[in-house]
Amino acid sequence: MEFKEATLEERHLYYKKEWKIKDLPPFLIDSLKQREFGFDHDGNGPKDRYETFNSVREFERFMKIKAPYAAYSSISYYEKPEKREGWMKAEIVFDIDAKDLKVRRCDCTPGNICEICLEDAKELALTIIDTLRSNFDLKNIFLIYSGRGYHVRVLDEEALYIEDRSKIFDYVTASRVPEDLFMKHGYPEVFRKMFAFTFSRMKNMRSKELIENREEIINRMLNRRVDFLDFVRKNTKKRILESVAEINRELVDGKVTIDTKRILRLPSSLHSKVSMICRVVKDWENFDPLRDAVPKFRK
Ligand SMILES: [Zn+2]
Structure with missing residues (x-):
């Protein structure tokens, strides 16, 4: 399979026809107001930072209109996400990039x-x-297909407050x-x-x-x-x-695990560089990205 970059038209097609707000995992919906969001609108990196949303509907509208090249959200919860202030806690994340293996x-x-x-x-x-x-x-663990690899996201409450994550990484x-x-x-x-x-x-x-x-x-x-x-x-x-x-x-x-203020590719969003969907993997054993994470416009 060829991993081709999505055109602007294809991005709009994806967010208009295929992307649904319900594809966003509940752990993000539930904490939407405490997260910082970041967007890459043109393929030059997530330069649009400090974005926040007060409601699911507001977020949905934003995504449908902007059809971003890439979308990210913070792994951290903030009291003031619009300023990245008042850090409360953060998921523990392991980032495995197939292209860097x-x-x-x-x-x-x-x-x-x-x-x-x-x-x-x-x-x-x-x-x-x-x-x-x-x-x-740990029990509350999510496996996310990131588009070119996998994210392991830990959401067990007791793990979220650990600030020094280097020991757990090494282990x-x-x-x-x-x-x-x-x-x-x-x-x-x-x-x-x-x-x-x-x-x-x-x-x-x-x-x-x-x-x-x-x-x-x-x-x-x-x-x-x-x-x-x-x-x-x-x-x-x-x-x-x-x-x-x-x-x-x-x-x-390791940089991703240790950084407690990281933004991470948003599950359900399109990884436009390779035209694949970043998504929560439900069936861990049988998930096949080349079958389960390909947007309709590529099929
Ligand atoms: Zn290979």
Whole structure:
């Protein structure tokens, strides 16, 4: 499939005929008045900021008339969103961009996407959600297809007030090698899971032993076998674990997670650069963006 930029006419067609206010997730409708909105009207970035809306109807009218190139809303709730003042709380977000994935099964060059790396991005998002649920007991989690990747948005009330998000980012992405790799649960388990994701996709590995035994290494790792990397020397072993941790850290855009005032692409809006719909994913396993997020004017 080709990812073509939408014309002005197509944007208007989308917002007039296809976009509906009810496609906006309830968690945004319920907090509409506390959010800051941002818009990109011409494809040059979200320069129209500090926008606020007093009612759903007002917002609906704005979208239908303007048919923005891109629409965003703050992950944060403000007392005065029109001034970005009185920060109350903010969703915790993990941003996975398929075009920036450091490891992927396809041969896409950085900046490009295909069906396979979109699938990889989803697998990564689901892995992160699994960690958030099992290790942090978070439940109110949304998976959003962003147009070229996925957003994981956490709305559990107790999580919204955390200001320093770097620790949770490092934990969830497994960006450090744990001291004890083989502990049954907790962080070591998260690391092993992420090791499997990354190591199975790593390219340009110089060692023949690693390439030939890749699957076996992953299996042993997941089964907590201390001999999982016995195919290589001790020094190499350490290096591999560290490079996996380093890649893990870059799979998700850390700047987005740490920034508690971020604006994020609005679910239901059109990602005009690639003509795809940013939308809440309901059926996590079966969602296929090339079937479920393509606007009618592209079909
Ligand atoms: Zn690809």
